[in-house]
Amino acid sequence: MGNLFSDKYDDHFYSSKKDEEEQKKKEQQPVEETPEEREERELRELTYDRSSKRKRILIIGGVVLLVLGVSIALWLRYFHPYIVSEERGVILKVQSEGTILKTYEVQMISEKYIADTVRAYKSGFEFTIKSDSLAAKASRLQSTGRRVTVKYEEFKGMLPWRGETNRFATDIIADGEN
Structure with missing residues (x-):
């Protein structure tokens, strides 16, 4: 009997050096783009992400409303005679x-x-x-x-x-x- 913990499927979990070298070569080669892919990439680069701007506006608006509400409540309680x-x-x-x-x-x-x-x-x-x-x-x-x-x-x-x-x-x- 051999080693109980050894198996023949090491290549499934660990990549070989040959695979890593092939991957590096692919990354170094210039990628050929089709005109559609190029247009899509340029649109992504030039498009402004508005969702983060909306979130920022909502957060700032919420903080302003909260401060305004607390200010009005304090004014009514301490400075406005009832x-x-x-x-x-x-x-x-x-x-x-x-x-x-x-x-x-x-x-x-x-x-x-x-x-x-x-x-x-x-x-x-x-x-x-x-x-x-x-x-x-x-x-x-x-x-x-x-x-x-x-x-x-x-x-x-x-x-x-x-x-x-x-x-x-x-x-x-x-x-x-x-």
């Missing part, structure tokens, strides 16, 4: 808060709690004042007992540098003022 209203009551406390970016946090008892004698007072109406002049006006009216009307804007989201609440006073009008 409530513009006013509240009447008495200002209890005005205090300046913040280490770097100062805001004025104000607590007010709403008129609906002042008029209600049945239910206990739960919590005040809190809002933020950004301007110094409006904060000075609120400080003058603090604990005087005068009723005021606070016009404010309420946002859906809070940003850390804008204060503790999502309500921002735009105007404070004391009773008797116009």
